[in-house]
Amino acid sequence: MSVDLSPRAIYRRLPALAKPYRAILLLALLGLVLEGAAAGAFGMLTKPMVDETFVAKNPQSGLLLPLAIVAIFVVRGIAGYITDVYMAKAARGIARDMRVQAMDKYLRLPGLRFDTEPVPSMLVRLGSDSDQVAQAVVDSAKVMLQQSLQVVAMLGVMLYASWRVTLAVLLLGPLIAWMMDKVGRRYRRFGHRVQETSAQMMLAADQALSNQQEVKVYGARAAEMERYTSLADHYLRLSLKVEATRSISSAVVQLTGAVGLALLLFFAGREAMEGRLSAGGFVQLMISMLAIIPALKQLTNVQGMLQRGVASAERLFHVLDADDEIDAGTRPLARARGLVEFRDIRLTYPGQSRPALNGITFTARPGTVTAIVGRSGSGKSTLVKLLPRFYEPSGGQVLLDGHPLADYPLPDLRRQLAMVGQQVMLFDGTVAANVAYGELRGAEQARIERALRDANAMEFVEQLPDGLQAQIGVKGGKLSGGQRQRLAIARAMLKDAPILILDEATAALDNASERLVQDALAHLIPDRTTLVIAHRLSTVEHADQILVLDDGKLVEQGTHAELLARGGVYAHLHAMQFREAGA
Structure with a gap:
């Protein structure tokens, strides 16, 4: 403009x-x-x-x-x-x-x-x-x-x-x-x-x-x-x-x-x-x-x-005077089934000659886990950011329940999504306010407590001086990394969205914290369409399908066993991590 x-x-x-x-x-x-x-x-x-x-x-x-x-x-x-x-x-x-x-x-x-x-x-x-x-x-x-x-x-x-x-x-x-x-x-x-x-x-x-x-x-x-x-x-x-x-x-x-x-x-x-x-x-x-x-x-x-x-x-x-996010959707969406389809997706950032994503096609079905792996810079995070329409594809279409994402009003679309990332963003306030955040502010205390228990967070929340009303500091600075991660999972549980995006949610945690977070995620994942960006391949071995990205392209797709047997990029990445873990 x-x-x-x-x-x-x-x-x-x-x-x-x-x-x-x-x-x-x-x-x-x-x-x-x-x-x-x-x-x-x-x-x-x-x-x-x-x-x-x-x-x-x-x-x-x-x-x-x-x-x-x-x-x-x-x-x-x-x-x-x-x-x-x-x-x-x-x-x-x-x-x-x-x-x-x-x-x-x-x-x-x-x-x-x-x-x-x-x-x-x-x-x-x-x-x-x-x-x-x-x-x-x-x-x-x-x-x-x-x-x-x-x-x-x-x-x-x-x-x-x-x-x-x-x-x-x-x-x-x-x-x-x-x-x-x-x-x-x-x-x-x-x-x-x-x-x-x-x-x-x-x-x-x-x-x-x-x-x-x-x-x-x-x-x-x-x-x-x-x-x-x-x-x-x-x-x-x-x-x-x-x-x-x-x-x-x-x-x-x-x-x-x-x-x-x-x-x-x-x-x-x-x-x-x-x-x-x-x-x-x-x-x-x-x-x-x-x-x-x-x-x-x-x-x-x-x-x-x-x-x-x-x-x-x-x-x-x-x-x-800058243009707002494009929000011209007219198809109301109360609750999605969760069928996600990426059809020949291409995306090139402004000012860049090489595409960040190039010709990616796959389907994520309700009740399944789709893991996305690849080297750093291969386009994993960019791919999942297309779902909440943080980015718009340069070509191709992303569909939800058979309709292009642009058909839905942005607020309706984003109500279908919950996200837990490696860098958890909490706000200066109470535990309860950070779990029941945004449109969840009117949630009953019983629901908040249930979400905290399912996220394995209640054990440390109960030890805080004021419990649910305890102040967690700027960006959750009074909590450990694992505690912040579990609060983010509790927030996602309270939202109960049909689509879940996990962006390397356990990559920065120690072993003890990772076990608690993985157990909390096990309560969160069932009956949802889950997309998991994973750095450690051991965390996605049981995924229903694994997508392997390299230089913005989908180079391999299959289960853990199928990809290992194929002996391609995934098998190479897995072998490297296995050697590093053994060392």
Whole structure:
């Protein structure tokens, strides 16, 4: 899907993010207008302050003007509070909305997206990018409106004091506009690169810290630090360029302001000599001009905030505009019988010339076990990921109960599957919440306990301080590998799906844990269509059929005895493992 993500297109999309907060923003806008009016009212008072109090020495002005000043600043303070509170509410609300939308989108993207984009990059989009977009939409808009109203109010005061002097000073306007355009272009050039480098730094840190044991054992600390330091240095250089741009633009604004003051002094002097400008009028012009200069400076600085937000919005819109998983199925499926057919399946990953799967055909029948074996990288995991449609085949068809998988709605299809992998993913929470996960959340405690007993997990669960309500830590960190595996099996048992996928479920376990897990799997497998990816061939000797993959092709198919008698690839793999076990 091709989507226009030019800066202009992004600018057009940003206001739509604020639509849910229109009422809040209108209140904030009212506060901004009151702030600007209060600033203008104070500017209007400066002329009578000088002319009436110090020149004409009017005693009434000495009492009324101080009271008027206090009243103006009370109004301005209340208006500022309203603006800040409601602008912040809208900004934080937009950041929250973007996080939720991006998270929801990621969970609806095809599996290939997760092969091409690292999780740390996703976390940057969910974190700092969402905040930067909120700043672009609301915080920068607040500064621009606030300071623009200040400039307009002060220009009004200046025109009231002397339109001739004001028009002369306004000759600087085109110069300021040109400078702000140049600053904006430079910010755009560096803003996106800063965000990308930030994501690369997070990825490098995530890899090094997540694999800290390997880093230490293989003496890779220096190499990882060199890589991370290089990225940090690049980020520093880009950040300094952004800051230099901001600083130069501020300095130019101040210089322009100084030139403006000089022009004001020159022309105001001529007007005073002609008798068209009083001392109070001159002070009014001077104070208004001094109020405009910092407002212009802030308007220039807001470019940085705005351009960072645009760069972040571009990254987020790339995610939000991506195509969802294809889900056009219309055939409802309550519970499948479990007849699985792969017909001439081919799959080539984007950007790859060689197919990952090439011409694979087989049938897995209900109540049988189909083992899938082969060397590492032969396509075993890719093959089973076609069943839940994490990947879509480039050619051929996968059928369930005689119908293509695409005929079924994705939620219905995935309800027919339970998966137990080598890398068990548990969540920070209780034992019960991890077993009764997702659509199983409403399961009765008796069913959860039965699933835990069948999975040989109750023996260690009962020893935990809080039993079923015990916290297992992030990713189940408080449990051993075998315990985590048995919780995953209990989850699959509770789901009671007609199709079971086991992806090297015992490969990383010690012998004692493997026996417990294998016994639990023996309770889980009957009466289901089971696909088992196996590294240790001894675990699949009793499978109803064994598929041997090599370089993405199905090179052999049969029972354990048939394949051994054939003396082919399977027999060779079996002999190698037998020798390794004997050694």
